[in-house]
Amino acid sequence: MSETTPLPERIRPRDLSEIIGQEHLLGEHAPLRQMIDQGHLPSIIFWGPPGVGKTTIALLLAQAVDRPFLSLSALNTGVKELREIIAESGDLIVPVVFIDEIHRFNKSQQDALLSAVEKGKITLVGATTENPSFEVNSALLSRCQVYTLNALDQQAIQDLLQRALKQDQFLMQRHIRIDEYEALIQFSAGDARKALNLLDLIASTFVEDTENVIDNAAVVKVAQQNIARYDKSGEQHYDLVSAFIKSIRGSDPDATLYWMARMLKGGEDPVFIARRMLIAASEDIGNSNPNALLLAGECFRSVQAVGMPEARIILGQTAVYLATSAKSNSTYLAINKALALAEKTANLAVPLHLRNAPTKLMKQQGYGVDYLYPHDFPEHFVQQTYLPPELNGTKLYHSARNKREVEGERLQQRRWQGTPEN
Known part of the structure; x- marks a missing residue:
């Protein structure tokens, strides 16, 4: 390979044993x-962030079982091309068909894959950065094993960079020593491709046959000067969506629209943007304005039905609504506390008065006895405990100081009157 070939390709693993970070x-x-x-x-x-080896592992898996390997992209493969490829698949040797960004396949494309997988015409290996439970139809998902790939940790990034320095001829000629790793690790953000591209950029500023040292200052200088080249494969994805969500959370509609426009211009899937707003509507707005979740849900469905370019209008409307809405993370915090508590106290029994009693024996054992039906009481409320006795006094939900949630505090306060602290 020539020096113009990107470093990630120059040192791409040739065997599964060379894969770093997915032990x-x-x-x-x-x-x-x-x-x-x-x-x-x-x-x-394969589900995981960019630059963790999904494509490489797929190729090496096919080689390990001695199967033909065909790589496709969901961005430029239509149903017609997909069916032609499947039709040409051999009957004796089943090919491994790798589909990058499989979450961008529509229903027709996924249905074509489902038929081929069911008939054993192909072995499908899909790669996605999105949760496949949301993006891959359930029938196809049920016929695939889902494996999660992790972002590379600090040690894995260091090992990767050291391997590159020892294996790549271009780097070896520059006698590079890395004295500080912090900036390299920070800029790569767990992405092997980013780490290697950045190392390659820095090395291109060095001369041959001299001692060259990489420290944090050198990394920052080169990364900032070459940010467009550094992110040429669209790896600003996570930075842009982070800025987008934080602008919604910070109630800044202008910044929200700007970052959303950046994502759309960069080719981001509009359905992904709609899904992120659906999450933000609950995580950052919640019960301070329940209509936000309804609007975000309708936005998600509408974007799927309409598509671009018209979907930009729906996305923009929803983004502004969320950014200008009252904010609350009270239910987000409460469910996290509840999950943590449930994990620690899963052995606690359901109190007898809360248990279902569908049989005579259960009734004889006290199931449902002494349960007070709230609708039989004034204002449809009665004081009784609903947690296991060991957790009496536990409070997971604390309302935020906004009009909608403060109004709901009345029953909360009545419930707590006379309730013993744990």
Whole structure:
């Protein structure tokens, strides 16, 4: 390979043992390793952030079981092309068909894949940065094993960079020593491709046959000067969506629209943007304005039905509504506390008066006895406990100081009157 070939390609792993950072899948006794050792490769969907090896692992898996490998992109493969590829698949040797960004396939494309997978015409390996439970139809998902790939941790990034320095001829000629890793790790954000591209950029500023040292200052200087080149493959995705969500949370409609426009101009999937607003409507607005969730839900459905460019109007309307809405994270905090408490106290029994009593024996054992039906009391409220006795006095939900949630405090205060603290 020439020096103009990107560094990630120049040192792309040639064997599964060279993959860094995914030991939970490929280490000794890990599930993928065991399947490959047995010569078995089912249909798979890899879910993980960019630059963690999804494409490379798919290729190496196909090689490990001696199967033809065909790589497609959901961005430029239509139903017609997909069906032609499937029709040409051999009957004796089942090819491994890798589909990058499978979450961008529409229903017709996914249906074509489902038929081929069901008939054993192909072994599907899909890659997605989005939760496949939301984006891949349930029938196709049920026929695939879903494996999560992790962002590379600090040690994995360091190991990757050291391997590059020892293996790549271009880097070896520059006698590079890395004295500080903090900036390299920060800019790469767990992405192997980012880390290697940045190392390649820095190395291109060095001369051959001299001692060259990389420290944090050198990394920051080169990264900031070459940010467009550094992010040429669209890896600003997570930074842009972070800025977008934080602008909504910060009640700034102008910044919200700007970051959304940046994402749309960069080719971001409008459905992804709509989904992020759906989450923000509950996480950052919640019961301070329940209509926000309704509008975001309708936005999500409408964007799927309409598509671009008209979807930009619906996205813009919803984004402004969310940014200018009252904010509250009280229910977000409460459910997180509840999940943590449930994990610690899963052994606690449901109090007898709250239990269902569908049989005579259960009634004899006291199930449902002494339960007070709130609708039989004034204002449809009666004082009684609903938590296990061991958790009496536990309070998970604290209302935010906004009109909608403060109005709901009345019953909360009545419920707490006379309730013993735990």
